[in-house]
Amino acid sequence: MPLPAILSDFVSLLFPQVCLACEDVLARGEEHMCTTCRAQLPYTDYHRLPLEQNPLARRFWGRVPVQHTLSYLRFQKHGRVQHLLHQLKYRGQQEVGRVLGRWYGQELREARLHPAPDLVVPVPLHARKLAQRGYNQADSFAEGLATGLQIPWAAEALRRTTYTNSQTQKNRIQRWQNVETVFAVAQPEFIQQKHVLLVDDVLTTGATLEACAAALLAAGAAQVSIATIATADR
């Protein structure tokens, strides 16, 4: 039963809900994010471009066949997007992933992607990292996207088999070699003949996503598309 307005006003006085992006107190009727942030987030809108004009698609040309290469937001240092990603990755705010995923998924569904994905699969964390953080930051985004797109998601379809050390000191080829063999399809029956939408929090070089896409295709996925919360310029 919904709380009477006076009671919910009292509750929000004691426990104010704040915007996930700027931390201002939300007004009545606002959910998760304030109206200003929601209007001013740097949306890429790449799903509205013809496939050949999508600048993200080029990152995978000649590497692995990808149907749609999508990212909801442009990464900006010290801005709202960095704050959102930090909340999701380091502050336990999985609501960030679910909310952004749901909004983006609804948009993608309305845009009628062709071909349309059948199943959402998150890029997995290694078990050791998962134990440290307690959750995979890609899971909540995968869950939200699946809700918005009205398709299932499979958290365990992919597995990371080797622990990779920090990749920040390596160049692109070394990074690629570093992640090349570390992903395995743990549940091939889920992905066979499916158009898989592979998701992660950020797209940078695309090396990790490329390795996952290659593993999915090798295990029988019909097609792979990619969606991330944000994309950073290389």
Ligand SMILES: [Zn+2]
């Ligand atoms: Zn805000």
